[in-house]
Structure formats: C-alpha cells, structure tokens
Amino acid sequence: MVISHYEKKQIMIKSLLEIKEELKRKSKNKSSSFTELKLTKDERNLIHYIKEITNEFNVNNVTRTQAYFNFFLQHPEIHWALLGHMVSRNGGWHMTDLKGDLLTRLLSEKEQRNFFLFLERGNWLIFQDVFPQFLLYRQSLKTKKNLFYLLPYLNVSTFMETMWNHFWEYGNRYLLAIATVINEQSYLERRVVQNEHFQKTVLKTVGFKLYDFLRFNHIIFPFYKNGKGEKPELIGCTLQHFTSLHERILLGKRLYSLLFHKENILQDVMLWAKKHTHTGSRTDYWVHLFHHVNESLPGSVYRRRTKKCQLKKGALRIYSPPLQFAWKNINHPEAEKGDWFDDWRIVDYLIEEEKYTGGEIYEDYCKTIEKIELAIIAKKAIFLRRE
Template sequence: MTIGCFQKKKVYEKSVLEIKKELKNKRNQNTNGLSVSMLPKREQILIRHIHHMTNKSNKNNVTRTQAYFDFYVQHPEIHWALLGHMVSRNGGWSMTDLKGDLLSRLLSEKEQKNFYLFLERGNWLIFQDVYPQLLLYQYSVKMNRNLFHLLPFLNVSIFMEVIWNHFWEHDDRYLLAIATIINEQSYLEQRVVHHPHFKETALDTLGFKLYDFLRFNHVIFPYYPHGKTEKKPALIGDTLHHFGSLHERIMLGKRLYTILFQQQASVLRNVLRWANKHPHTGSRADYWGDLFHSVNESVPGTVYRRRTKHCTRRKGAPRIYSPPLKYAWKNVNHSPAETGDWFNDLHVIDYFVDEEKNTGGEIYEKYCKAMEKIELAIIAKKAIFLRQE
C-alpha cells in the first residue's frame, strides 16, 4: 500500500468514526410527535411541494425509472441516482416478464399478479422514501443552504439525515451511495421481505422458488462496448442470490456500484450512452430488439419451441414477446407506507468498510443459460401436461 493510499484510508476511517458518533447521538433523540405544522411557513410549503413531486413521479415503474435518470443528469455527483435508475429498469423488466412469452407459461395468472404486486410494492416504497431525499438535496443546492433537518418530516431515517449532512460537508460520493443502498434495502426488510402478506403470496410460494431456481434474477446493465451505438449492446451486471437476505441484497448493491463507478470509466460512459438513447418502457426489446419484441409474434395456441441459442434467435423463430409495462399491468393505488425508522443497529456502518469480491460484472453467459433453462422448463412442463392427458 502506498503512503497516499494509506493516508486516504485513514481519512476514510476517521469519517466512518465521525458518522458512528453522530448516529449514536441521533439515536437517543426522540423524533415522535414531529409535525410539519411546527415548521416555518416556507418550509411547510417546501415539504408539501416535495410530496407533490414525489407522488407525481411515483405512478409506475416507468415514471420512477425516468425520474431517477433525469435527476442524475442534473446532479451526476449523486451516484445512487444512476444506480437506482439501472436497477429500476431491471425491476420493470421483471414485472413485464410475468406477462411475456416465457414466465407466463410457467406461472398461473394468480401467481403472475401476486409477484407483480410484490415487485411493484417494493419499487413504489423505495421511490417514496428516496426521491424526497433527492429533491431536498436539489433544493439545498439551489438555495445554497443545508435543508437536511427537514428529513424527519419526510419520514426519512435518522441514518440518512446523518449521511446527508456528512455528504454536504465532505462530498463523499461513494459513502453516500453505499449508505443509500443500505438504507433502501433496510427500509424494505420489514415492509416487504418479511411482511406476512408478501411472504404468503410471493416469497414462500413454489412459483417464487422456481423463479429463484431458474436463476432468472440477474441485474443487467446494457452498454455500448467501445461506444458503437449502432451495434447490439453488451451486458454487464451481477446476480442476486437469496433475495430474503438483507446482507446479500446490500452486498449485491455494492458490487453493482463498483461495476458502474469504480471498475472502468468507459463502463459508466457507455452505460450512460445506452440509457440516454433508450428511454425505459419495461420491455426487454429496449436493449435486444433482435431477440425480444414488444408485439407478440407467436401464433396463438402453438406449441412452444426453443427460440434461443446462446442469446441468439434461432433461424426462423419468432422473437420472444416482452410487452411494455403500460400494456402488461395497470397502475396500482398503494396504501400508505408503514411508519417507523428501521435504524437500530450501529453495525450497519460496517458495510462502508467491508470488502466485497469484485466479480468483474461478467453476466452474459449466466444470463443466456438462464433463458435456455426457462425454455427447457416450459417444454418439460408441456410434455408432462400432455402425458397426463
């Protein structure tokens, strides 16, 4: 380790210790009974405006995903906004997969709807928690004044109040991004992952276990290698194992952040180039139009035959139907988010310093094999059904 790296690590460790100390102080403060009416009039107006803007963009996965991207374009120093945008694209693809050519043949209509509501609730919850934070930062920059004392009035964890204050002073972009990953995944833990309703209708079902077994749970980032936009985009990304594990989800987020922002400068540049050229629709045709199509090209009632070989369409085979979100699912009217602050354990700050093995983002082979496994499962299911007849 060079002297420069050693000094940088010492400074970083000092920052983490400062955050830990501030979190201890904040944890002892009672935030119960806070009311927006306690604030000065201009701050009340700002809170109402932030709620309005958040609700406006929280209609569905497409509007959320676009809002993240628009924010990142304006504030590229907030790395999580781009990471959130790319991961949210994957959330949208997972939603429309349920109505596409593949999973719709393996899952019942009830299972499809239950899985969609599970994915949609998580997507909605994250947005209504994180987007007000982003807007408050935007107004802090615009007014050249730290406004993060308003975060508790937006029902944001004291964990993020400490982190945003630290970012405002030190501009530590990595630490803010990792903290946001920790916050959002921890926020989902009791509200979705361990919520009795979603455990019963999604996570503990045979359909979800099949989905996990088939490994169709990759997070992919399309990008243009060498910046050549006329060619089929390449894929980079990672795989989520054990969705029910908070630790696994946080570590996946850290690996995805590394892929986007710490691996090669060209990756970030070329992912951005692809994202800017392809607005999110929810259809996988957004990135591979030669393999997926937003219109169903199959003849109704025909027996499914394999269409892919190593992520290439077999000669004469129709493209895999992958509908845009607006044709797959209707918007959902959500019940209000459950109240309460998830933060109760100082050990979560260990994620700032925990080292995670860099996978390099190699995902293409795994992704192709996952599609082939799903096709084989469809054919096997049909064969069993025919034998039973």
C-alpha cells in the same frame, strides 16, 4: 493537489468514525420526536411541494425510472440516482416478463399478478422514500443552506439524515451512495420482504422457488463497448438469496462498483441509457432476441428458440411487452410508518472493499433463458402425460 491512496484511506477511516459516533448517539436517543408545529410556513410549503412532485413521478416503474435518470443528469454527484435508474430498469423488465412469452407458460394468472404487485410495491416504496431526499438536496443547493433537518418530516430514516449531513460537509459520493443502498434495502425489509401478505402470496410459493431456482433474478447493465456497436453488451450480477438483507446490500455494493469504479464502463452505460428510453420491454436492449409484439399464435406449442442468446433458424423472437401494455397503474396504500434504524453496527457496510472485478453475466443470462425454455417444455410434457 493530488491525494495519495494512503491519505484517502485515512480520510475515509476518519469519516467512518465520525459517522459511527453520530449513529451511536442517535440509536440511544430514538425516543426524541419531531412535530410540524416547529416548522415555519415556508418549511411546511416546501415539504408539501416535495410530496406533490414525488407523487407526480411515482405513477409506475417507467415514470420512476426516468425521474432517477433525469435527476442524475442534473446532479451527477448523486451516484445512487444512476444506480437506482439502472436497477429500476431491471425491475420493469421483471414486471413485463410476467406477461411475456416465457413466464406466462410457467405461472398462473394469479401468480403473475401477485408477483407483479410484490415488485411494484417495492419499486413504489423505494421511490417515495428516496426521491424526497433528492428534492430536498436540490433545494439545499438552491438556497445554499443545509435543509436535511427536514428529513424526519418526510419520514426518512435518521440514518440518512446523518449521511446527508456528512455528504453536505465532505462530499463523499461513495459513502452517500452505499448509505442509500443500505437505507433502501433496510426500508424494504419489514415493509415488503417480511410482510406477511407477500410472504404468503409470493415468497413462500412454489412459483417463487421456481423463479429463484431458474436464476431469473439477474441485474443487468447494457452498454456500448467503447461507445460503439449496434447490439449492446451486458455486465451485471445475480442475486442469490432475495430474502437476505445482507445479500441484497452486498449486491448493491457490487453493482455500484461495476458502474463507478471504471470510467469507461460508466460512460458506455450512460451512452446506452441516453439512447434508449426505458419502456419496460427487453427490446430496449436486444431487438434481435425480443419483440414488443407477440408473434406467437394463441395456444401454440412452445419449442426451443434460443441458443447462447441467439435465435435458432426460423424461430420467432420472444414477446416482451412495454409496461403500459402489460400492467395497469396501481393506487398504493400509504407507506407504513416507522424508522428501520435501530443498530449503529449497520455502518460496517459503508467500509469500502476491494473493487469488484466480476460482472461477466452474458453466459449465465443466456443459460437462464434456455433453462426457462426447457422448463416450459418439461411442464407441457408432464401435463400431456397426465391427460
């Protein structure tokens, strides 16, 4: 039976109204609490198992990113697992950029480390929040029983309990994916973006403002156009205001639209992802421009190497190390407790907008690399004049 566009719209409106009413009730009764004393032995064992498996994969950006992808391959109905995988790849690339050819010439070692800890904390926090949800879903499928009443024992927001229950009943993949975008960005807001330590060491620093100004905050999805080609093409979006929760959620919705609203793009991205295991190095997608070995001589003067994402004649490739050679694994303190959900109006972000038709990022991405090269040269010139 084929469902018309009008019927789909009516089903979506009905779903949103049900979700809104449920979240309204929950926002009024936030004082209700859960205690592990109510759990059976099997339930406690399951929670312990989920936490163990999550910790096993939550070692660094590479292990997290691969875990998302493996889960999506097994459960393609959970769209966020692929979205999270591709965005987490970008997180890894941003981490290793801090030890690559370009940013090491603009940021001090202290700034590099602070930026890494900021990115790593966010990457770690998201995984330890979302992956237990995935494992509980898998167990629900296995037992053919809705187990999402256990989410509060895993410190997952009541918002997501509502959304998983809805998904279990209706199977709306879009709503669950966008709900996860909302959840993860809201979860990060107080723990990372509004965190006093990260405000002081990263977000309010000159280095971050330079990073933001140079627009080195692109999220890119490499793909093989029509399943062909040696050099992948890029689509993606640029985050304009990282500190804005609203902008981060809208970015997540645009990225979702890029991945899932065109079947050919989804298949082309998947083909690339299957062929290239994530290492954290940008050589994962462009070996013509990046190299995992530093070919530059220590202390050498930097000269322009690129134009329109192509190397100039005789120029060395840009050093982009794998994560394992750039940064050591971090032992994180426990995630801060507390449920971010306190306003049912957040449900408005679930409304499906017109399909995002953008995604052209090649030119902007190339210009960004050129801007950074010019900034390196300008910084060196200013330094020499002062001498």
